[in-house]
Every structure is written in C-alpha cells, then in structure tokens.
Amino acid sequence: MDKSTLAREVTQLHAEICSALADPRRILMLYTLHECSRNVGDLAVEIGISQPATSRHLKILKQRGLVSATRKGASVEYALIDERLIQALDLLRAVLYDRLTQRANLVEEAANYTEW
C-alpha cells in the first residue's frame, strides 16, 4: 500500500467515525456515557428508544471504536472510549450555536422575518 492509498484509507476511517456521530440518538448516547458507563437497558430508558434500537446503535459505536463493551454478568456495560470524542462534539455544537445565534440576531434586527 503506497502513501496516498494509506492516506485515503485513513480518511475513509475518519469519515466512518463521523458517520457514527451522524445520528442524534448516538450523540445522546455518547454524552450519556460520558457521565458514567451504563448497560443497554438503562441507556435505552435514558435515551427513550427501544432495546433493539439501542443495541444496534451501540454496535455501530463499538465497531467504529467509540465505545467499549464489558460483560457484567447478564448485562453488558458500555463505556466511552475517549474523552476527545466529547471535546469534538462540543466544538461542533459550539459552531452550531454560533450559527443559530447569528441567525437569531438577524431576526432581531430585521423584524420582517416572521419565521426561521
């Protein structure tokens, strides 16, 4: 594998990590697991989705190396792998907030905007 092929592979993996983040439930899961590790059932209740859906989302996060899974008796405890995932999410959220704030200011300034 030559250098540019390697770079392409890494960028592909980079995109796969991002696509693991590209779902609101999975983002909530990561923030929730950042508080503390949890098993599937508790996480399902916390996020408000079904057990199979929770399990499938966790599988995706695990495949991409974002969470770890440890069996604890009958249940499986999932944990956030790396604090930097939260840092990255926070940065993106900050960009988002700036965008919303900016838009809100425009609305204030121009009262003829009735919806946005």
Next chain:
Amino acid sequence: MDKSTLAREVTQLHAEICSALADPRRILMLYTLHECSRNVGDLAVEIGISQPATSRHLKILKQRGLVSATRKGASVEYALIDERLIQALDLLRAVLYDRLTQRANLVEEAANYTEW
C-alpha cells in the same frame, strides 16, 4: 416549543453537522479549504472528483453552515466558516490514530495474528 423539544432540535442539527462530515471527500474539502479558499473547479481538481460531484458536496457543507460561498465573477469561492471544524476533525483523527496504533502494537506483541 418546550425545553426538551428545543434540546431535541439542537441535537438533530448537531447530528446533521456530523453527517456533513461523514464523507471522505467532504473531509478533504474542509482540510483543503482550511489552507485557503477556493472555487469549485480548483477544489474538484484538488480532491480528484468531478465538477458536479464537487458542487453537490459543497452544497451539503453550505446547507449545514460549514462553508460559505462568495461569487467572484464567473466563479464561486468557497471558504471554511470556522476553524473549530478543523479542531474537531483533528480530535477525531487523533482518536482514530490511537486506535490504529493500539491495534498495530497488539499485532507486534502477538505474532500469531496474521491479519487485522
């Protein structure tokens, strides 16, 4: 709109930003635009994809508020909106590198692994 509805909306937008990052070409575009702003044609050459594909990817990045577009005569110059997007991408790439390095070390340590 109540508080939890708002939170859900924001998380949805958060996920939409992440999904804008969930493609290797778009990641390359953001890193490329971080060097300097470019028009569509130059970016297409740099990334190595067609002009229509480039335009479509840029449309997605623009819709999600990640790049800006400024017409400069016949061409349109695209620019990165926010440095923090690169910081976020770098953090995710660092997590990825750690994962790859860790895996490589395991391979070194256990010579009976022939593929990974």
Next chain:
DNA sequence: TAACTTTATTCGCATAACCGAATATATTGA
C-alpha cells in the same frame, strides 16, 4: 447577442442506513 467559462441542478438508478417486529443468544438463579 453569441460564444465561452464556471457552477448548479435534474434524472434514473444503485447502495447504504434505519426502523419495528419477531426471534435468537447469553447469563443467572431456582
């Protein structure tokens, strides 16, 4: 206006992602 350059969009299609429902697997404890 006509020819040219640059960018954006549409169309038809293929693939990937996601869901609910049902079911399978794993673990514990009686």
Next chain:
DNA sequence: TCAATATATTCGGTTATGCGAATAAAGTTA
C-alpha cells in the same frame, strides 16, 4: 434443566445518500 432477564440479530420494507450523464443557469467577453 427450566424460567426469567438482558442483549443481539435477522427480516422485510422504507427512506436517505451517492453517482454519472446530461442539461440548465449564471457570468464574462467579444
């Protein structure tokens, strides 16, 4: 082993995303 609990997977169908090819639209210059 059997019942109960916890987790994971499969199935079928829907929606979202991506592409190339063709075409439209916008801007420039003669």
